[in-house]
Amino acid sequence: MKSLGSFRRTFAPWNDPAAKPFIAIENVTKKFGDFAAVNDLSLNIYNREFFALLGASGCGKSTLLRMLAGFEEPTAGRILIDGQDMRGIPPYKRPVNMMFQSYALFPHMTVEGNIAFGLKQEGMPKGDIEARVAEMLKLVKLERFAKRKPHQLSGGQRQRVALARCVAKRPKVLLLDEPLGALDKKLREETQFELMDLQMKLGLTFVVVTHDQEEAMTMADRIAVMDKGKVMQVATPAEVYEAPNSKFVADFIGNVNMFEGTAAAVANGKIDIAVAPENLTIRTDAASKSCTVGQPVGFAIRPEKIRVSRKQPADPSINSAHGELYDIAYFGDMTVFHVKLESGRIIKAASLNAVRTVEDPLGYDDMVWVNFDADAGIVLTA
Amino acid sequence: MNTTWSRFNIASLVFGFAFLYLPIVLLVVFSFNESRLVTVWAGFSTKWYVSLFHNQSFIDAAWVTIRVGLVSATVATILGTLGALAMTRYTRFRGRLLFSAMIYAPLVMPEVITGLSMLLLFVAIGFDRGLWTMILAHITFSMCFVAVVVQSRLVTFDRSLEEAAMDLGATPVTTFFKVTLPVILPAVVSGWMLAFTLSLDDLVISSFTSGPGATTLPMRIYSQVRLGVTPEINAACTILIAIVAVGVIIASIANKRREVQKARDEQAAARN
Numbered sequence: 026m027k028s029l030g031s032f033r034r035t036f037a038p039w040n041d042p043a044a045k046p047f048i049a050i051e052n053v054t055k056k057f058g059d060f061a062a063v064n065d066l067s068l069n070i071y072n073r074e075f076f077a078l079l080g081a082s083g084c085g086k087s088t089l090l091r092m093l094a095g096f097e098e099p100t101a102g103r104i105l106i107d108g109q110d111m112r113g114i115p116p117y118k119r120p121v122n123m124m125f126q127s128y129a130l131f132p133h134m135t136v137e138g139n140i141a142f143g144l145k146q147e148g149m150p151k152g153d154i155e156a157r158v159a160e161m162l163k164l165v166k167l168e169r170f171a172k173r174k175p176h177q178l179s180g181g182q183r184q185r186v187a188l189a190r191c192v193a194k195r196p197k198v199l200l201l202d203e204p205l206g207a208l209d210k211k212l213r214e215e216t217q218f219e220l221m222d223l224q225m226k227l228g229l230t231f232v233v234v235t236h237d238q239e240e241a242m243t244m245a246d247r248i249a250v251m252d253k254g255k256v257m258q259v260a261t262p263a264e265v266y267e268a269p270n271s272k273f274v275a276d277f278i279g280n281v282n283m284f285e286g287t288a289a290a291v292a293n294g295k296i297d298i299a300v301a302p303e304n305l306t307i308r309t310d311a312a313s314k315s316c317t318v319g320q321p322v323g324f325a326i327r328p329e330k331i332r333v334s335r336k337q338p339a340d341p342s343i344n345s346a347h348g349e350l351y352d353i354a355y356f357g358d359m360t361v362f363h364v365k366l367e368s369g370r371i372i373k374a375a376s377l378n379a380v381r382t383v384e385d386p387l388g389y390d391d392m393v394w395v396n397f398d399a400d401a402g403i404v405l406t407a
Numbered sequence: 408m409n410t411t412w413s414r415f416n417i418a419s420l421v422f423g424f425a426f427l428y429l430p431i432v433l434l435v436v437f438s439f440n441e442s443r444l445v446t447v448w449a450g451f452s453t454k455w456y457v458s459l460f461h462n463q464s465f466i467d468a469a470w471v472t473i474r475v476g477l478v479s480a481t482v483a484t485i486l487g488t489l490g491a492l493a494m495t496r497y498t499r500f501r502g503r504l505l506f507s508a509m510i511y512a513p514l515v516m517p518e519v520i521t522g523l524s525m526l527l528l529f530v531a532i533g534f535d536r537g538l539w540t541m542i543l544a545h546i547t548f549s550m551c552f553v554a555v556v557v558q559s560r561l562v563t564f565d566r567s568l569e570e571a572a573m574d575l576g577a578t579p580v581t582t583f584f585k586v587t588l589p590v591i592l593p594a595v596v597s598g599w600m601l602a603f604t605l606s607l608d609d610l611v612i613s614s615f616t617s618g619p620g621a622t623t624l625p626m627r628i629y630s631q632v633r634l635g636v637t638p639e640i641n642a643a644c645t646i647l648i649a650i651v652a653v654g655v656i657i658a659s660i661a662n663k664r665r666e667v668q669k670a671r672d673e674q675a676a677a678r679n
Contacts, residue, residue: 117574133589
């Protein structure tokens with residue numbers, strides 16, 4: 026059986042019609058003056074899900090997170106957490122905890138004091154607080170730093186204190202605002218996996234806001250791609266990447282070659298797309314898409330789905346176009362070829378450098394054929 | 408940078424310091440004068456200090472000054488901090504500009520006018536002048552200094568600290584006392600010290616608003632000087648200078664130490 030992406034997913038409550046969402050965001054709008062930061066947005070997030078809100082800055086993702094935490098009230102619509110309407114409930118009475126982008130560690134308290142702060146507010150007995158703090162310190166591997174103040178810690182350690190502080194209260198939902206934004210690249214990659222492990226171990230629901238698509242793809246069970254206060258698509262990382270539902274999402278996630286054309290022939294889910302400037306017909310095999318002949322459609326194909334060869338493939342079902350090798354970007358693990366078609370359009374094709382040595386390598390100004398299979402790209406009607 | 412000492416540099420340094428400190432040095436030196444005459448040196452003596460401590464009117468005045476200072480500085484700090492909070496937190500209320508102008512007005516208002524208007528007010532409402540009218544007046548003019556000091560700290564305050572506290576279950580009141588106040592405390596303390604110092608050395612407003620039986624040290628010294636300067640006054644002033652100097656030195660040493668420690672901690676944190 027074929028599936029999108031490279032692995033099988035066992036956790037997928039969103040496909041189960043009987044599953045009740047843990048967080049239900051229903052037609053929520055948030056206006057600041059005349060500007061709608063979040064615009065009539067609905068979203069369901071399930072228990073134990075690692076959910077990412079992904080978008081460029083100003084798309085409303087942080088506002089949405091702040092509404093979940095209770096720092097902003099929706100102008101319209103409602104938010105339910107575990108079945109309870111959150112309207113009018115202040116942040117200090119919500120079953121959620123938030124990790125701030127700036128970490129917001131209390132500078133006048135030690136690491137221990139920071140972690141214990143939330144527990145003290147609950148009125149937890151002193152002995153229990155000590156035990157929980159010790160447990161949290163162990164969880165984030167900061168036992169040695171218990172007595173330090175935040176300014177005596179490195180950036181990565183501060184991030185872990187912030188994390189320990191917000192999971193210490195065992196909230197039902199953890200909200201994370203750009204949790205890895207302040208870390209350097211190497212640390213960020215390690216921490217991504219630590220966060221995933223932690224989420225699994227504690228069995229919490231995570232809602233992460235990020236502008237970094239790799240981060241979202243790595244960590245999240247599902248991603249909501251946001252733009253201008255609206256959700257453009259909610260799907261698993263593989264679906265968002267391999268089956269984007271719109272040109273915006275296709276363009277926003279990863280690299281893509283985009284063609285605009287019209288449907289020239291539609292039969293059995295196979296759509297032929299006529300692309301004007303190249304006088305090219307792209308044969309596609311997109312069973313799920315329906316469109317009528319003459320309708321304008323888009324076609325998106327990822328660079329790694331395109332091959333570059335010196336000879337035109339013999340099989341007529343393979344799409345191909347002739348062009349000149351215009352630019353080569355060598356990344357080590359892969360190489361991206363920029364091929365200039367006769368129309369002037371640049372096609373990006375990526376190939377994995379799976380072997381160390383290549384016989385007769387391609388070079389600048391070589392005349393080549395870019396080619397791809399009928400099911401390699403995505404037909405976009407939106 | 409040129410670090411050599413040119414003659415011009417040395418001369419300006421000497422003149423500058425002399426201009427600032429020569430009068431004070433003279434005052435201190437002559438407080439230890441044996442003679443009754445303030446300008447003629449007749450040998451070392453501490454007798455003026457002894458007589459100062461036997462002068463009940465000076466002791467009373469000092470006591471009044473301290474009480475007025477403590478009460479007015481404390482109340483002014485509370486009100487000034489609240490004012491600063493209002494100014495930085497509620498940035499969009501009606502009449503904010505008027506409110507801020509009114510908070511800052513006493514900073515530039517001539518003291519004579521403040522004092523006179525206070526006096527007229529107390530007379531108009533029939534408030535008997537004395538210690539409490541003076542305290543009220545001191546609160547009024549020192550409050551705005553506290554507000555300025557605290558506000559400058561609040562502007563750079565990271566609001567997400569408060570949000571984090573509330574997110575962790577702290578009510579707004581708990582958040583204020585457990586998070587906001589400790590973080591801005593250095594500014595609040597320096598606001599208090601400023602208010603206290605302003606109250607200690609105020610003469611004009613005190614003269615307008617005090618009544619019988621409530622004389623502060625500056626008022627006492629001033630009225631005494633009009634009858635002629637005695638070494639006793641020099642002694643009183645020397646004590647005041649000593650107190651202020653010790654306070655300033657302790658504060659700056661503590662501050663410096665904290666900074667050095669913080670820099671060292673941050674370096675250590677970056678290393679591991």
